[in-house]
Amino acid sequence: MYIITCHATTSFARLRRVNKNMPKEEKSKTVYWLENKLYLNITNQCSNCCFFCLKRYKRGVAGFNLKLSKEPSIAQITAELDAVLNMRSWVEVVFCGFGEPTERLDVLLDVAKWIRQHYGRPLKIRVNTNGHGYLLNPGRDLAAELKAAGIDKVSVSLNAGDKETYSEICKPTFEGGYEAVLDFVQKAKSILQVEVTAVRMPEVDISKAQAAAEELGVKFRVREYIPCFY
Numbered sequence: 001m002y003i004i005t006c007h008a009t010t011s012f013a014r015l016r017r018v019n020k021n022m023p024k025e026e027k028s029k030t031v032y033w034l035e036n037k038l039y040l041n042i043t044n045q046c047s048n049c050c051f052f053c054l055k056r057y058k059r060g061v062a063g064f065n066l067k068l069s070k071e072p073s074i075a076q077i078t079a080e081l082d083a084v085l086n087m088r089s090w091v092e093v094v095f096c097g098f099g100e101p102t103e104r105l106d107v108l109l110d111v112a113k114w115i116r117q118h119y120g121r122p123l124k125i126r127v128n129t130n131g132h133g134y135l136l137n138p139g140r141d142l143a144a145e146l147k148a149a150g151i152d153k154v155s156v157s158l159n160a161g162d163k164e165t166y167s168e169i170c171k172p173t174f175e176g177g178y179e180a181v182l183d184f185v186q187k188a189k190s191i192l193q194v195e196v197t198a199v200r201m202p203e204v205d206i207s208k209a210q211a212a213a214e215e216l217g218v219k220f221r222v223r224e225y226i227p228c229f230y
């Protein structure tokens with residue numbers, strides 16, 4: 001079974017295993033981990049207000065408090081990273097927390113570059129995004145900048161096969177949210193590895209979301225949903 005953690009999902013059983021071994025962390029964190037993957041919670045801002053978003057119901061995941069008391073500086077994030085980068089052999093770093101990483105594009109880029117400079121072993125860097133990055137950062141060459149900073153892959157939350165469903169589920173804070181996601185995928189797919197995801201829930205027509213991904217010519221992944229009230 002899986003649980004929604006903002007744009008991502010993670011195994012419920014895995015969370016329980018991690019929780020068992022980890023004391024409850026009260027201080028808010030920008031860096032957290034699940035097994036051999038590091039996650040970066042660089043912002044709590046988001047241009048969506050998805051009804052399933054875990055931050056509406058929980059303080060964090062796996063004993064880590066992801067409710068930031070203030071938006072962290074690059075120095076704070078890299079200091080937290082520095083403390084754990086060599087703790088184990090990480091296979092992937094994922095920008096994924098209680099917010100949309102491209103809300104703080106320059107922080108995202110600088111932290112990715114810092115990781116590439118300070119971690120010698122092969123390591124994938126992924127951004128889990130709502131796909132609004134071009135709208136949030138007008139005039140920027142987003143996909144190319146992500147690639148240049150060392151990011152390999154983006155996982156894009158689509159969650160719908162049409163604009164109306166997207167608006168109901170993800171509640172974007174501006175007009176054109178659905179089109180912005182499609183535009184992001186179109187622009188990014190020739191530069192980065194791109195996958196499109198959708199959460200399995202009654203409101204989502206998975207086959208329509210999958211058809212949208214196929215039309216875009218990118219991989220599609222379904223994320224199983226369980227309510228947070230377990």
Ligand code: SF4
Nearest residue numbers: 006007046050053130
């Ligand atoms: S897009 Fe924003 S509101 Fe939706 S799940 Fe991700 S962080 Fe939460």
